[in-house]
Amino acid sequence: MMEKMIFGRYIPGDSFVHRLDPRSKLVFVFAFIIIVFLANNTITYGLLLAFTLFIILLSRIRLYFLINGLKPVLILLVFTFLIHIIFTREGNIVFELGFFKIYEEGVRQGIYISIRFVVLVFVTSVLTLTTSPISITDGIEVLLNPLKKVKLPVHELALMMSIALRFIPTLMDETDKIMKAQMARGSDLSAGPLKDRIKAVVPLLVPLFVSAFKRAEDLATAMEVRGYRGGEGRTRYRKLKWDWRDSISLVVLIALAALLIYLRT
Amino acid sequence: MSEILSFNNVSFSYTPEVKDARKAVQNVSFTINEGEWISIVGHNGSGKSTMVKIISGLLFPQEGEVHVMKNVLTEENLWETRTQIGMVFQNPDNQFVGATVQDDVAFALENNGVPHEEMVKRVHTSLKQVNMDSFLNHEPHHLSGGQKQRVAIAGALAMRPKILILDEATAMLDPQGRAEVLNTVQELREETRLTVLSITHDVEEALLADRILFMNDGKKYAEGSPQEVFSLGDKLVEFGLELPFAMRMTKLLKANGVSLIGEHMTEEELVNDLWTSNFNK
Amino acid sequence: MDIKLQQVSYAYSMGTPFEKRALFDVDLEIPSKTYQAIIGHTGSGKSTILQHFNGLLKPSKGEVHIGERVIVAGKKAKELKPIRQKVGIVFQFPEHQLFEETVLKDIMFGPMNFGVSPEEAEQRARDLVGLVGLPNSVLEKSPFDLSGGQMRRVAIAGVLALQPEVIVLDEPTAGLDPRGQREIMDMFYQLHKEQGLTTILVTHSMEDAARYADNLAIMHEGRCVLTGAPRDIFADAKTLESYRLELPRIIKFQHKVEKLMDKKLSKICLTEEELALEISHSVKRESDEQ
Numbered sequence: 163m164m165e166k167m168i169f170g171r172y173i174p175g176d177s178f179v180h181r182l183d184p185r186s187k188l189v190f191v192f193a194f195i196i197i198v199f200l201a202n203n204t205i206t207y208g209l210l211l212a213f214t215l216f217i218i219l220l221s222r223i224r225l226y227f228l229i230n231g232l233k234p235v236l237i238l239l240v241f242t243f244l245i246h247i248i249f250t251r252e253g254n255i256v257f258e259l260g261f262f263k264i265y266e267e268g269v270r271q272g273i274y275i276s277i278r279f280v281v282l283v284f285v286t287s288v289l290t291l292t293t294s295p296i297s298i299t300d301g302i303e304v305l306l307n308p309l310k311k312v313k314l315p316v317h318e319l320a321l322m323m324s325i326a327l328r329f330i331p332t333l334m335d336e337t338d339k340i341m342k343a344q345m346a347r348g349s350d351l352s353a354g355p356l357k358d359r360i361k362a363v364v365p366l367l368v369p370l371f372v373s374a375f376k377r378a379e380d381l382a383t384a385m386e387v388r389g390y391r392g393g394e395g396r397t398r399y400r401k402l403k404w405d406w407r408d409s410i411s412l413v414v415l416i417a418l419a420a421l422l423i424y425l426r427t
Numbered sequence: 428m429s430e431i432l433s434f435n436n437v438s439f440s441y442t443p444e445v446k447d448a449r450k451a452v453q454n455v456s457f458t459i460n461e462g463e464w465i466s467i468v469g470h471n472g473s474g475k476s477t478m479v480k481i482i483s484g485l486l487f488p489q490e491g492e493v494h495v496m497k498n499v500l501t502e503e504n505l506w507e508t509r510t511q512i513g514m515v516f517q518n519p520d521n522q523f524v525g526a527t528v529q530d531d532v533a534f535a536l537e538n539n540g541v542p543h544e545e546m547v548k549r550v551h552t553s554l555k556q557v558n559m560d561s562f563l564n565h566e567p568h569h570l571s572g573g574q575k576q577r578v579a580i581a582g583a584l585a586m587r588p589k590i591l592i593l594d595e596a597t598a599m600l601d602p603q604g605r606a607e608v609l610n611t612v613q614e615l616r617e618e619t620r621l622t623v624l625s626i627t628h629d630v631e632e633a634l635l636a637d638r639i640l641f642m643n644d645g646k647k648y649a650e651g652s653p654q655e656v657f658s659l660g661d662k663l664v665e666f667g668l669e670l671p672f673a674m675r676m677t678k679l680l681k682a683n684g685v686s687l688i689g690e691h692m693t694e695e696e697l698v699n700d701l702w703t704s705n706f707n708k
Numbered sequence: 709m710d711i712k713l714q715q716v717s718y719a720y721s722m723g724t725p726f727e728k729r730a731l732f733d734v735d736l737e738i739p740s741k742t743y744q745a746i747i748g749h750t751g752s753g754k755s756t757i758l759q760h761f762n763g764l765l766k767p768s769k770g771e772v773h774i775g776e777r778v779i780v781a782g783k784k785a786k787e788l789k790p791i792r793q794k795v796g797i798v799f800q801f802p803e804h805q806l807f808e809e810t811v812l813k814d815i816m817f818g819p820m821n822f823g824v825s826p827e828e829a830e831q832r833a834r835d836l837v838g839l840v841g842l843p844n845s846v847l848e849k850s851p852f853d854l855s856g857g858q859m860r861r862v863a864i865a866g867v868l869a870l871q872p873e874v875i876v877l878d879e880p881t882a883g884l885d886p887r888g889q890r891e892i893m894d895m896f897y898q899l900h901k902e903q904g905l906t907t908i909l910v911t912h913s914m915e916d917a918a919r920y921a922d923n924l925a926i927m928h929e930g931r932c933v934l935t936g937a938p939r940d941i942f943a944d945a946k947t948l949e950s951y952r953l954e955l956p957r958i959i960k961f962q963h964k965v966e967k968l969m970d971k972k973l974s975k976i977c978l979t980e981e982e983l984a985l986e987i988s989h990s991v992k993r994e995s996d997e998q
Contacts, residue, residue: 224725226725227725294526295526296526296527296530324526325524327526328523328524328525328526328566328567331566331568332520332567332568335568336804339799339804340804340805342759342764342799343797343799343802343804343805344805345764345792346762346764346792346796346797346799346867347792347805347817347818347821347866347867347870348789348792348793348818348821348822348870349817349821350789350821364807365805365807365817368807369804369805369806369807372804372806372807372852373804376521377518377520377521380516380518380521380522381521381522381524383485383516384514384516384521384522384524385524385534386485387483387485387509387512387514388509388514388524388534388535388538388582388583388586389506389509389510389535389538389539389586390534390538391506391538395540396537396538396540397536397537397540397541397542397543397546398537398543399529399530399533399536399537399543399546399547399550400530401543470885470886470887471855471856471857471884471885471888472855571750571751572750598883599882599883601749601750601912602912602913603749603750603912604750628885628886629886630886664887667885667886667887667888668885668886668887669886669887669890672957672961675980676961676980676983676984679980679981679983679984680984680987680988682984683984683985683987683988684988684992685984685987685988685991694961694964698964698965698968701965701968701987702968705991705994705995706968706969706991706994
């Protein structure tokens with residue numbers, strides 16, 4: 163089951179992008195999401211697209227993974243593209259069939275919006291594909307640290323997230339096993355009317371919950387015995403390291419923003 | 428020989444409010460000295476796991492005292508005491524906290540505020556001790572059961588504990604994994620004279636110990652060297668355990684009229700006896 | 709019911725970059741009413757192979773024959789349910805599949821999925837509790853109130869309630885104490901003998917394989933590398949070693965004894981009882997000669 167999930171998966175590697183600090187990557191992606199909205203003409207969109215391709219090249223991620231990441235949002239993409247084509251009525255008519263007309267501006271807007279979409283999905287995918295979930299958690303924890311002042315349990319949230327991530331594969335395997343065991347007992351999860359299918363989920367969910375609780379209990383015991391009592395007085399094994407790569411990438415991003423502002427109309 | 432851990436007339440019931448309720452642990456006393464390997468054996472439900480929970484301070488006995496390093500274990504010194512006890516539990520998956528091998532080994536160190544450089548050093552040395560130092564960045568679901576348990580041992584060692592407790596740590600492993608874990612423990616003992624307490628229902632594992640506590644129905648039924656305890660013979664079988672292989676063979680051979688002198692714990696002893704009693708006349 | 713695997717290959721996540729092959733051209737024939745053991749290390753492909761026996765997995769290449777049914781790679785297999793009724797699988801740690809409010813209902817779950825009437829299913833459940841070594845009083849209890857060993861027995865009863873012709877056991881005694889292990893293995897052996905249940909034991913225990921099985925199949929890195937009767941396979945320790953497998957303890961002990969006596973016993977002994985008897989014969993012969 164695990165194998166089918168490609169979106170959100172981490173592909174280990176040693177590229178420039180892989181080696182960036184998760185903090186700079188997170189800041190980069192968030193800033194990039196905003197910067198994307200600066201583009202408003204052919205040059206600026208072209209620039210965004212080129213820049214994104216450059217990042218992909220730097221990350222040495224195979225296009226296969228990125229295209230796959232695009233699949234879930236493909237319908238949304240096509241839909242917004244069509245909306246723009248149909249409802250924008252400016253510029254010259256490029257195509258006419260009865261009273262259905264497509265305008266030049268509509269096509270342009272449709273393409274712009276699609277580029278915006280693709281660029282956003284690609285850049286966020288590059289983040290998740292090149293950064294291990296645990297590093298992302300680390301990055302978030304450190305970036306959110308100032309919020310401890312307003313009593314946000316940053317450490318606990320981060321630990322929760324990392325444990326959840328750690329147990330996803332285990333629970334996936336477990337689900338698969340229980341499903342197979344019930345199928346072997348004649349339970350049918352994939353056929354019949356909806357009512358039957360919902361009923362067939364019970365033999366899957368009950369054991370899964372029982373086992374998840376058992377695991378949680380065991381884990382809590384193990385953590386307690388190993389001296390865990392909250393974030394206070396704890397030291398961190400993982401040290402994030404900010405180096406020249408991170409500074410450069412943020413400078414490049416600022417330059418990109420400046421260029422976009424200069425070139426936009 | 429200094430004392431590491433002892434039980435002094437310890438009793439525990441999960442339902443203390445019910446009078447005459449069966450106690451999970453009944454009036455148990457024993458002492459573990461530095462450098463010993465003690466094994467607690469008994470079938471499932473004999474009170475073994477409750478004893479482990481009492482040692483680790485997850486449960487407190489209603490009667491009697493637990494001493495760790497000669498101090499009575501109390502709510503006050505609980506956290507301090509836990510730094511001296513390393514534990515490995517049964518299910519390899521449910522005790523792996525970290526996202527990778529090195530994170531998991533560091534977990535107890537982080538909890539106890541060990542400085543970063545010291546932490547890195549200890550993570551590496553403990554992983555080397557269990558021969559898992561080439562797996563630093565592996566994620567738990569890419570490890571075998573035996574490897575996960577070795578990581579758990581490293582995680583315990585990192586705190587430099589006075590005693591390592593294995594709570595049925597090999598029960599869920601395949602033979603290969605079991606051998607891996609037991610070899611690791613034996614090597615550790617040779618190098619460091621680490622005190623070990625292993626809770627098990629595997630008699631071959633119990634044979635490795637210096638001394639065995641045999642639990643039945645919450646009570647300590649017998650205590651002694653493997654020879655002494657296994658000489659109880661059929662009593663053990665009656666209580667849900669089996670005899671070591673060499674002893675079973677000895678019994679069967681005698682039943683078939685082969686003359687042998689004595690009971691044997693190891694195959695070598697048995698083979699030698701077989702030779703001297705039957706062929707070398 | 710015969711089960712036959714012909715050139716079966718299987719790959720997880722076919723057609724993605726994560727494709728992982730788990731089985732390579734496996735040929736295996738399990739005649740009706742035999743006791744087959746499949747031995748291999750974790751990751752040798754044993755768990756993948758066992759899911760082919762009732763169509764939980766379909767081969768990526770090759771054919772699986774289950775009685776009259778044939779599951780061919782690449783073709784859609786419809787209506788696998790009848791097969792699943794005839795081939796019951798007891799997965800590793802089967803107690804993880806329990807979910808009903810009472811033990812009775814949980815045992816009845818399987819048969820009722822296959823259209824057995826509630827009365828009949830209940831009767832089967834009542835008959836089976838004793839067989840798996842539980843008192844009748846557990847029937848009305850919640851399975852989650854039972855001990856681990858009892859839960860295991862309930863789960864086994866839940867599979868036996870299907871009244872399968874073939875039973876597949878995946879490490880059925882993992883995690884039990886020695887008595888529990890022996891009782892469960894003996895129970896399955898008795899069922900095999902008395903009811904002619906074709907039994908497929910997937911295990912890494914050489915001892916169990918030696919003690920119970922008529923035929924062995926050795927799995928190594930996704931291939932079925934060796935098949936045959938236990939005595940034939942155990943006669944060749946070298947080959948086993950090349951697959952990182954050891955001889956059963958009993959046979960290693962026999963070798964020690966033979967070395968000491970400087971002669972071979974008349975056969976390779978598969979159980980402790982057998983070996984004790986052989987040694988005693990040999991000792992008697994020795995003293996008669998003198």
